[in-house]
Amino acid sequence: MSDIQIDRAHTLGLPTARHHARQWADKAHAKFGVESRYEEGAERDVLHFSGNGIDGQLQVTATALQLRASLGFLAAMFKDQIQAKLNAQFDEITGTA
Numbered sequence: 883m884s885d886i887q888i889d890r891a892h893t894l895g896l897p898t899a900r901h902h903a904r905q906w907a908d909k910a911h912a913k914f915g916v917e918s919r920y921e922e923g924a925e926r927d928v929l930h931f932s933g934n935g936i937d938g939q940l941q942v943t944a945t946a947l948q949l950r951a952s953l954g955f956l957a958a959m960f961k962d963q964i965q966a967k968l969n970a971q972f973d974e975i976t977g978t979a
Contacts, residue, residue: 884958892976
């Protein structure tokens with residue numbers, strides 16, 4: 883298995899970061915069939931996602947987004963492209979692009 887780790891600091895605050903994380907999950911589901919489960923917390927949320935060769939979590943706080951994902955055998959062949967796309971998406975979300 884191949885792993886992807888993405889860390890982004892942001893100044894969005896938890897409510898806005900939560901909103902973006904949910905939108906990201908909705909787009910992943912619509913485009914790739916990735917299923918997700920969102921757990922809200924007082925200071926940290928966790929978005930669990932799985933499907934289409936990827937399993938992982940996105941931790942959402944008032945100041946950071948941390949994605950940890952494992953790619954299955956077939957998806958691992960496209961790790962560079964997947965990671966580049968995820969980096970671009972998180973840059974857009976956090977305004978670091």
